[in-house]
Amino acid sequence: MEDESNSEEIRRLVREGEVAAAAARLPGALAAGPGDAGLAIVATEVFRRVGRLDEALAAGERAVTLAPGEPAAWNNRGLVRLDGDDPAGAEADFRQAVSCRPGYDRGRYNLAQAWIAQGRTGEAIALLEELLARVGTTNEAGAGSVARLLGSLGQARVLAGNVEGGLRDLREAHRRQPEGASIALNLAGALLAAGGKAGEAEAGRLLQEAVRRHPDSASAWHDLGAWHERQERLVEARECHVRALELRPGNLRALAALVDVRRRLCDWSAEPAEGARLRTAVRLALRAGRSCPVGPAASLRQPFSAAEQYAIARAEGRRLASRVPVERYARQPKKPGDQIRLGFFSREFAHSVAGHLAQGLFGRFDRNLFEVWACDYSPDDGSAVRRRILGDCDGVLSLRELSDAAAARAIAAAGIDILVEITSYLPGGRPGVLARRPGRVQLSYLYPASLGADFIDYFLTDAVVSPPGDEAYFSEKLVRLPGCYLPANGEQAIAAETPDRAHWGLPEEPGFVFASFNAPDKIDAATYDCWMRLLAAVPGSVLWQRVGRAGDVVAENLRREARLRGIDGERIVFAPPVPRVEDHLARHRHADVLLDTFIHGAHATAMDALWAGLPVLTCPGQTLASRVAASLLTAAGLPELIAGSRAEYERLGVSLARDRLTLRALRERLLESKKTGRLYDGDRLVRELERAFLGMVS
Numbered sequence: 001m002e003d004e005s006n007s008e009e010i011r012r013l014v015r016e017g018e019v020a021a022a023a024a025r026l027p028g029a030l031a032a033g034p035g036d037a038g039l040a041i042v043a044t045e046v047f048r049r050v051g052r053l054d055e056a057l058a059a060g061e062r063a064v065t066l067a068p069g070e071p072a073a074w075n076n077r078g079l080v081r082l083d084g085d086d087p088a089g090a091e092a093d094f095r096q097a098v099s100c101r102p103g104y105d106r107g108r109y110n111l112a113q114a115w116i117a118q119g120r121t122g123e124a125i126a127l128l129e130e131l132l133a134r135v136g137t138t139n140e141a142g143a144g145s146v147a148r149l150l151g152s153l154g155q156a157r158v159l160a161g162n163v164e165g166g167l168r169d170l171r172e173a174h175r176r177q178p179e180g181a182s183i184a185l186n187l188a189g190a191l192l193a194a195g196g197k198a199g200e201a202e203a204g205r206l207l208q209e210a211v212r213r214h215p216d217s218a219s220a221w222h223d224l225g226a227w228h229e230r231q232e233r234l235v236e237a238r239e240c241h242v243r244a245l246e247l248r249p250g251n252l253r254a255l256a257a258l259v260d261v262r263r264r265l266c267d268w269s270a271e272p273a274e275g276a277r278l279r280t281a282v283r284l285a286l287r288a289g290r291s292c293p294v295g296p297a298a299s300l301r302q303p304f305s306a307a308e309q310y311a312i313a314r315a316e317g318r319r320l321a322s323r324v325p326v327e328r329y330a331r332q333p334k335k336p337g338d339q340i341r342l343g344f345f346s347r348e349f350a351h352s353v354a355g356h357l358a359q360g361l362f363g364r365f366d367r368n369l370f371e372v373w374a375c376d377y378s379p380d381d382g383s384a385v386r387r388r389i390l391g392d393c394d395g396v397l398s399l400r401e402l403s404d405a406a407a408a409r410a411i412a413a414a415g416i417d418i419l420v421e422i423t424s425y426l427p428g429g430r431p432g433v434l435a436r437r438p439g440r441v442q443l444s445y446l447y448p449a450s451l452g453a454d455f456i457d458y459f460l461t462d463a464v465v466s467p468p469g470d471e472a473y474f475s476e477k478l479v480r481l482p483g484c485y486l487p488a489n490g491e492q493a494i495a496a497e498t499p500d501r502a503h504w505g506l507p508e509e510p511g512f513v514f515a516s517f518n519a520p521d522k523i524d525a526a527t528y529d530c531w532m533r534l535l536a537a538v539p540g541s542v543l544w545q546r547v548g549r550a551g552d553v554v555a556e557n558l559r560r561e562a563r564l565r566g567i568d569g570e571r572i573v574f575a576p577p578v579p580r581v582e583d584h585l586a587r588h589r590h591a592d593v594l595l596d597t598f599i600h601g602a603h604a605t606a607m608d609a610l611w612a613g614l615p616v617l618t619c620p621g622q623t624l625a626s627r628v629a630a631s632l633l634t635a636a637g638l639p640e641l642i643a644g645s646r647a648e649y650e651r652l653g654v655s656l657a658r659d660r661l662t663l664r665a666l667r668e669r670l671l672e673s674k675k676t677g678r679l680y681d682g683d684r685l686v687r688e689l690e691r692a693f694l695g696m697v698s
Contacts, residue, residue, distance in 0.1 A: 007029055007033060007036060007038075007039050009025065010022045010025050010026060010029055010039070010042065010046075011042060013025070014042060014045075014046060019046055019049050019050055020050055022042075022046050023046050023047060023050045023052065026043050026046060026047070026059075027055075029043075030043055030059070030062075034062075035066065036066075037063060037066035037067035037070065037073070038067075040059050040060075040062040040063035040066055040067075040073070041063045041067070041070065041072050041073050041076055043055075043056075043059035043062075043063075044056050044059040044060040044063055044073075044076040044077055044079075044080060045076050045079070047059055047080075048076070048079055048080045048083060051218070051247065051248035051249055051250050051251060052250065053080060053083060053084050053250050054250070056080040056083075057077070057080050057081070057084070060073070060076055060077030060080050061077070063076065063077065064077055064093075064096075069100055070100065071097040071098070071100040071101045071104045071106075071107055072097070073097075074093045074094070074096040074097035074100065074107070075093070075094065075097040075104070075106060075107050075110060077093050078090040078091075078092075078093030078094045078097065078107075078110055078114070079110065081093060082110070082113060082114060082117060084290075085252075085285075085290055085291035085293075086290060086291070087114045087115075087117035087118045087291075088114075088118065090110070090113075090114040090117070091111060091114040091115070091118070094107050094108075094110045094111040094114055095111065097110075098111065105131060105134075108127060108131060109128075109131060109148075109149070109152070111127065112124040112127045112128050112131075112152060112156070113152065115127070116152070116155060116156050116159060118322065118323065119159070119319070119320075119322060119323020119324070120323070121156045121157075121159050121160035121323075122160065122325070124152075124156045125153060125156045125157065125160065128149055128152055128153040128156060129153065131149055132146070132149045132150065132153065135149060146173075146176060147172075147173045147174075147176035147177035147180060147183060148173070148177070148180070148182075148183070149173075150169045150170070150172050150173035150176070151169070151170060151173035151174075151177075151180065151182060151183035151186055151187075152186075153166075153169045154166040154167065154168070154169030154170035154173060154186060154187070154190065155170070155186040155189075155190075157169060158170075158186075158189070158190045158193055160403070160405075161402075161403025161404050161405055161406065162403060163190060163193050163194050163403075164194075166190050167187075167190045167191070167194060170183065170186055170187040170190050171187065173187075174187050174206075179213055181210055181213070181214040181217045181219065181220055182219070184206045184207070184209065184210040184213075184220075185206075185207070185210060185219060185220060185223050187203075187206055188202075188203035188204075188206040188207050188210075188223060188227070189203075189223070191203040191206070192227075192230070200230070203227060204227050204231075207220065207223055207224040207227050208224065210223075210224070211224055211240075216247060217247070218243075218244040218245075218247040218248035218251055218254060219244075221240045221241070221243045221244035221247065221254075222240070222241065222244040222251075222253065222254050222257060224240045225237045225238075225239075225240030225241040225244065225257060225261070226257065228240060229261060229264075232548070234261055234264055234265050234553065235265070235553055237261045238258065238261045238262060238265060238267070241254055241257045241258035241261055242258060244257070244258075245258055252278070252281050252285075252293035253293055255274065255277065255278050255281070255293065256278055256293040256294050256298070258274065259271075259274050259275055259278050259302075260298055262274070263301065263302075263521050263524075264520070264521040264548075265520075265553055265554060265557060266520050266521075266523060266554050266557040266558050266561070267557055268524070268525045268557075268561065271524075271525060275302070278293065278294065278302075279302065279303070279304065281293060282294050282299075282304070282308070282312065283308070286308070286311045286312070286315065291315070291319070292312050292315050292316070294312060295312070295316060295425070296309070296312050296313040296316050296425045296449065296451070296452065297425045297426050297427070299312045299313075300448060300449055300599075300600050300623070300625045301521060301522060301599060301600045301625075302599070303524070303599055305622060305623075306470070306473045306622050306623045306624075307472070307473060309449055309450075309473070309623060310449075310450055310452060310472075310473040310474070310475075311452075312452075313425075313449060313450050313451055313452030313453075313475075314450075314452035314475060315452070316425075316451075316452060316453075317451055317452035317453030317454065317455075317456075317475065318452075318453075320431055320432060320435045320453060320455075321435055321453065321454060321455060323432070323435070324404075324432060324435040324436055327405070327408060327409075327412075327436045327437070327438075329409070329412035329413075329438065330412075331412065331415065331440070332415055334417070339367070339368075339369065339370055339371040340369060340370050340371070340417045340418060340693065340694070340697055341370075341371045341373060341414070341415050341416050341417045341418075342365065342370050342371065342372050342373065342416075342417070342418050342420060342693065343373045343374075343375045343397070343411060343414070343416035343417075343418070343419045343420065343439060344362070344372070344373070344374055344375060344393075344420045344422060345375040345377075345411070345419055345420065345421050345422065345424070345433070345434070346374075346375070346376070346377075346378065346421070346422035346423065346424075347376075347377050347378045347379070347423075347428050347429060347430070348378060348422055348423060349374055349376050349378040349385075349386055349389045349390060350378045350379055350380075350381045350383055350385060350386045351381055351383035351385050351386070352378075352385075353603070353604045354422055354423055354446050355378075355383075355385045355386065355389060356385060356489060356492075356581065356604060357446070357486065357487050357488070357489060357603075357604055357607065358389070358422070358446070358487050359385050359388050359389050359489060360487065360489055360490065360491060360682045361487055361682065361685070361686060361689075362374075362389055362392035362393050363392035364682055364683055364686040365686060365689075365690065366690060367394070369690065369694070370690065370693070371394045371395070372392070372393050372394050372395075373393055373394060373395040373396065373397060373414060373416065374389060374390055374393040374395070374396045374397065375397045375399060375407075375411055375414075375416070375419070376390070376396055376397060376398055376399060376400070377398075377399040377400045377407070377430060378400070379400075380400075395414070397410055397411060397414055399411075399430075399433070404430060404432040404433045404435075404436065405436065407430070407433045407438075408433050408436035408437075408438040409438070410438075411433070411438035411439060412438040412439075416438065416439045416440070417439070417440045417441065417697060418439060418440070418441045418442075418443065418693055418696060418697065419434070419438065419439025419440075419441070419442045419443070420443055420444075420445050421434055421442065421443070421444050421445070421447075421451075421456065422445055422446050422447070423446055423447045424444075424447065424451070425447055425451060426447070431451070431453070434453070434455055434456065435453070435455050436455075437455050440697070441457050441458070441696050441697060442455060442456050442457050442458075443456060443457055443458035443459065443460060443476070443479075443696070444456050444458070444459050444460070444476060445459075445460045445485075446486070448465075448600075448603070448623075448624045448625040448628065449473075449623070449624055449625060450473060450474040450475055450476060451475070451476070452475050453475060454475060456475070456476050457476060457477060457696070458476050458477050458478075458479050458696060459474055459476035459477070459478050459479065460479050460481065460485055460689075460692065461478055461479070461480055461481070461485050461624070462480050462481050462482075462483065462484055462485040462631055463480050464484070464620075464627060464630050464631035464634050465485065465624045465627040465628055465630070465631045466478055466480060466624060470624070479692050479695075479696075481685070481688045481689070481692065482688055483635050483678045483679070483684070483685065483688065484631045484632055484634070484635035484678075484679055485631065486603060486607065486628060486631065486632065487682065487685055488607055488611070488679055488680045488682070488685075489607075489611075490611075490674070490680035490681070490682055492581065492582070492585065492608075492611060493581075493582045493585075494582055494585040494586050494611075494612060495580070495582040495583050495585070495586035496586075497586070498583065498586035498587045498589060498590070499587075500590075501513075501590050504544070504573065504575065504587065504590060505573045505574075506542060506544060506573055506590055507540060507542060510540075510660075511540045511541065511542065512538050512540065512541040512542075512592050512657045513541070513542055513544050513590060513591045513592045513593075514531065514534060514535070514538075514541060514542070514543050514544065514591075514592070514593055514595050514653070514657075515543075515544045515545075515575075515588070515591035515592075515593065515594045515595065515609075515614065516531070516543060516544065516545045516546065516594070516595050516597070517544075517545075517546040517575065517584075517594065517602075517605050517608070517609065518546065518596070518597050518601075518602050518605050519546065519548060520545070520546070520547060520548060520554045520558070522597040522599070522600050522601075522602075523558075523597055524597075524598070524599055525561075526598065527597050527598050527599070528558075528561055528562075528565070529565065530598075530646060530649065530650055531543055531595060532562055532565040532566070532567045533650060534595075534650060534653045534654065534657075535562075535567050535571055536566065536567060537650075537654045537657075538653075538654060538657040538658075541571070541657060542571045542572070542573050543562075543571065543572050543573065543595075544573050544574075544575055544590075544591055545558065545572060545573070545574055545575065546574075546575045547574045547575065547576065547577075548577075551574060551576065554574075555572070555574050558572050559572050575587070581608075584608070585608055585611065585612045586612075588608070588609060588612035588613070588614045589612070589613075591609075591614050592614075592615075592656070592657070592663060593614070593615050593616075593617050593653065593656055593657075593663070594606065594609040594614050594615065594616045594617065595617055595653070596616060596617060596618035596619065596629045598619060598621060598626060598646070599621065599623075599625070599626060600625045600626065601618060601620070601621075601625065601626045601627070601628055601629050602616065602618070602628065602629050603628045603629075606618070606628065606629040606632050606633075607632060610632060610633075610636055610670055610673075610679070611674065611680070613667050613670050613671050614667075614670075615638065615641055615656070615663065615666045615667065615670065616629050616632070616633060616641060617641050617643065617649060617652055617653055617656070618630055618633065618641065618642055618643065618649075619642075619643040619644075619645065619646055619648070619649040620642065629642075630642045632679060635677065635678055635679040636670060636673045636677055636679045637669060637673050637677055638666060638669060638670065638673075641666070
């Protein structure tokens with residue numbers, strides 16, 4: 001009787017919403033009643049709702065064993081698998097639930113959720129429309145059910161690229177059920193996907209209302225944190241992600257978001273525990289073939305090996321391919337002597353890092369051989385960079401307002417022979433377009449790692465960043481250019497004047513200035529340890545560090561970390577943003593050496609420094625992202641600044657600070673290389689690109 005009483009008390013707690021209290025009682029009740037199928041079914045749901053997924057899965061296994069004909073047992077276990085990033089396993093469970101009871105619409109609804117999670121939006125939309133027709137959209141008595149169906153339908157439409165239709169469904173769902181957390185979150189996501197400042201602001205209001213209504217919703221806190229990140233309010237984002245993880249300690253997505261935002265803030269206080277836990281979870285997920293909580297781009301700034309980065313990218317490439325239906329495009333046959341139509345596919349045709357580097361390429365191609373098109377989904381920022389890139393192209397495909405499927409059809413219809421993707425895995429990228437294979441040949445350029453996708457044929461690189469043997473870490477065929485693969489803007493102006501050292505807070509000469517103009521999120525604790533040892537070894541030296549929009553918080557954190565390493569925090573000087581590139585380049589005159597970071601090194605930052613005549617000290621690692629500065633220095637004729645180890649990096653830094661004559665000679669060689677070196681020879685690079693492209697279509 002006591003066992004039955006305990007079981008009934010748990011059910012009562014669940015009915016009254018006391019889920020945490022029910023979860024606390026469940027282990028004892030399950031031990032006392034191992035044959036109680038109903039209790040196992042309840043336990044599966046309760047443990048899932050409090051984020052104890054391992055216990056939820058164990059309870060689900062017990063439930064389906066004890067009651068294999070009960071649809072709720074399979075349904076609840078499917079929900080656990082769905083939360084655990086196993087949508088294929090969830091689909092199997094939901095199918096079993098429906099087979100137990102063909103009219104079990106809860107299982108059919110959840111089957112649509114599993115399809116959405118797998119990217120099978122067409123199947124999900126058809127099923128949800130069928131369920132919605134059965135309920136009746138005008139039945140206000142069933143408003144909750146209708147709202148839930150409309151919300152999921154809207155989510156599926158947005159993921160399928162029909163943002164306008166998805167917004168319409170989601171707005172109606174929210175009107176019917178304004179208190180629904182998932183509806184509000186999906187509506188906010190759709191507004192962000194639609195773009196525009198008004199939508200961004202409305203999404204923020206929805207998310208803030210969601211956490212007020214549902215303070216125990218980890219998903220609401222996570223999405224609000226992501227929204228704050230978009231606004232560059234990183235402190236608020238961190239607090240949201242901390243709360244999400246407190247609510248769902250086992251939620252790896254929340255952990256990954258928290259680790260990422262801490263990195264952007266240079267907040268290393270929890271790194272040993274949180275970072276190690278996340279990396280362990282990633283490795284376990286990769287071995288088990290589960291969804292990875294860290295995306296390819298984020299993995300480049302964490303201490304993963306080249307093999308692990310590739311495995312993460314490979315998992316993402318397979319996921320993308322599985323979500324995209326096979327497309328067939330009508331293509332006009334090529335005739336001998338026809339121009340090869342190059343399509344550069346990017347959101348970087350604006351004032352951006354890649355735009356800044358690549359803007360001089362597009363007008364240099366031999367028009368007897370090539371026709372150059374911009375396949376553009378960039379923000380129209382009105383910048384001179386954007387005007388030059390689009391003006392140097394022979395045609396422009398405006399894809400920003402098109403769905404992925406429509407964008408792919410437009411590229412194929414334009415007859416693009418070689419589609420060159422530029423940084424599609426970075427935020428705002430659209431690899432879903434590439435997954436449809438709209439180009440006859442598709443290749444990756446300027447993204448510093450493999451995309452891990454079978455729909456990308458080639459990867460443009462060089463022998464320094466991708467030495468022999470690196471083929472093992474690429475799904476693409478490596479095409480090594482003879483010189484540095486990274487384009488240089490050899491026409492960038494440098495302001496003739498810049499304020500003096502005192503203006504920037506730097507010591508007067510001969511005080512030595514170690515500069516770090518990389519973004520703060522490239523710095524990790526081990527890199528900072530090294531830099532502080534350099535400051536300790538060079539009296540009177542300072543570290544001149546660039547800061548982003550979270551400058552005050554980053555500055556406070558880096559100064560605190562300096563003090564923890566025995567260095568006066570005032571020896572860390574911060575470089576505020578300046579509006580013009582030419583002014584930023586001019587202030588390089590006050591620095592003595594640019595210090596590269598170790599995990600994800602400088603790319604455009606190193607290129608800018610060398611163009612401005614500032615020597616760069618680097619220590620390449622085992623990944624492409626860590627070797628770019630080494631490629632630049634090789635092309636510039638300064639290989640002696642490439643350290644073979646971190647210990648050598650420190651020795652070189654101290655040596656340069658103590659040997660002004662050598663430093664002056666390095667500066668003079670840099671200035672000479674601007675006239676004679678291959679690093680800034682844009683025509684030469686384009687001829688090398690042309691030969692590579694011709695080889696791809698021969």
